[in-house]
Amino acid sequence: MDLQNTYHEPVMLAECLEGLNIRPDGTYVDVTFGGGGHSRAILERLTTGRLLVFDQDPDAAANSDALKADPRFTFIAANFRHLKRYLKLHKVEKVDGILADLGVSSHQINTPERGFSTRFDADLDMRMNPNSEKTAREVLNVRSAGELQRILGMYGEVHNAKTAAEAIFSARHNTPIETVNDLKSLLLRYAPKHRENKYFAQVFQALRIEVNDELSVLEEFLMQSPEVLNPGGRLVVMSYHSLEDRLVKNFIQKGKFDGDVEKDFFGNEIKPLKSVTRKPVEASTEEVARNSRARSAKLRIAEKP
The missing domain is CATH 1.10.150.170 (Putative methyltransferase TM0872, insert domain)
Structure with missing residues (x-):
């Protein structure tokens, strides 16, 4: 078995890639690198594109060493609550897709x-x-x-x-x-x-x-996401418990975390993203049988108009 799967088998890999709607020359961000399973799959679909990844865990940083020679790949050792700041530091103004796989990696759980x-x-x-x-x-x-x-x-x-x-x-x-x-x-x-x-x-x-500080981190990240997405860019977020999923759902549907969606003078809804999926995507029975972590995963996909 290869390194990324012993470290952490990526959940709903195909669904995440489809949600990102990857362009070979696009710029993408994986804010939860972990074992790198999702990131490696994104890189395989890029030609002249670029992938920037975030992870604050030194174990994940070490796991990225094999990719660091790839000129399309940039590892950022930071919490993704600082999304805008670090993209700016790396001279990236806008991106075409952002992936977040929330929760604890299998590696973290299995390291006593x-x-x-x-x-x-x-x-x-x-x-x-x-x-x-x-x-x-x-x-x-x-x-x-x-x-x-x-x-x-x-x-x-x-x-x-x-x-x-x-x-x-x-x-x-x-x-x-x-x-x-x-x-x-x-x-x-x-x-x-x-x-x-x-x-x-x-x-x-x-x-x-x-x-x-996971819920505050998630809120800060979600608020910044529309600001760095190009029009047509995708936000793909996978959560593992109802507290996270509720924040993601509310932000996509309302542009905020509670209360009703705001409207302009003409009654048009003011929200930075539009939902691509009516309901959250869930893992197949086959994947859940293979990877129990997928059982509670809910995937939501949104696009910047």
């Missing part, structure tokens, strides 16, 4: 010391960028009970967020919560019977979103 997975005991880290300061350990041991309740309830949709937050707040005064198993052992009594794994997954999702 990163602390993303409930399957391995490790320090509670969960940083997408190992050089950033905030960790899951810091969130659990420093935040107030009220803040912990907000994080668990809002980002993990944990049904007993208040009870779980109070248990964490109380327990840490005796012993700091340092590892994955510390947290699981503490919360096991509050998890629904026979649904413990799903419960822990919700708790971990909440912490990961908080540690990496």
Whole structure:
């Protein structure tokens, strides 16, 4: 098996490429390089075109080494919330397509010391960028009970967020919560019977979103996307949970994240993108059987008029 598939098998690869509507001489951005599966496939379709990719994870940067000799390829070691700034630094004013595959890569989940997975005991880290300061350990041991309740309830949709937050707040005064198993052992009594794994997954999702500021990052990225797209350029975003998908859906449909779409004096809707797909694209049964990560993926495609 090749490197990109051992690192992270790209989800809905064909659907993403079709959504981008790639021109061989176009300029494209993959803001979540990861294992590079999507990026390699985009490069294969370019002749004189250009691909710029973002990733803040040093492991992803190392994974891009084989492509760095390609003059069409540019790796940007940064968070994609800085999309416009880094495109400008690389003298790119407009692009023809932007791809974002949100969430955690298989590599990150399967690397125990990163602390993303409930399957391995490790320090509670969960940083997408190992050089950033905030960790899951810091969130659990420093935040107030009220803040912990907000994080668990809002980002993990944990049904007993208040009870779980109070248990964490109380327990840490005796012993700091340092590892994955510390947290699981503490919360096991509050998890629904026979649904413990799903419960822990919700708790971990909440912490990961908080540690990496994921929803704010997504909002900032979406707001910048229409500004850097050429007319006819495509935005292709794949999300893995309802919080992300709701933001993407609202922005495409309304040009903002809540409230009703704004209209001009003549009653025309003011929104920077138009939806290409009426409903989100989902992975085929065959792909889900091959790659379980594809099960929750929702792909939305929009175009700049």
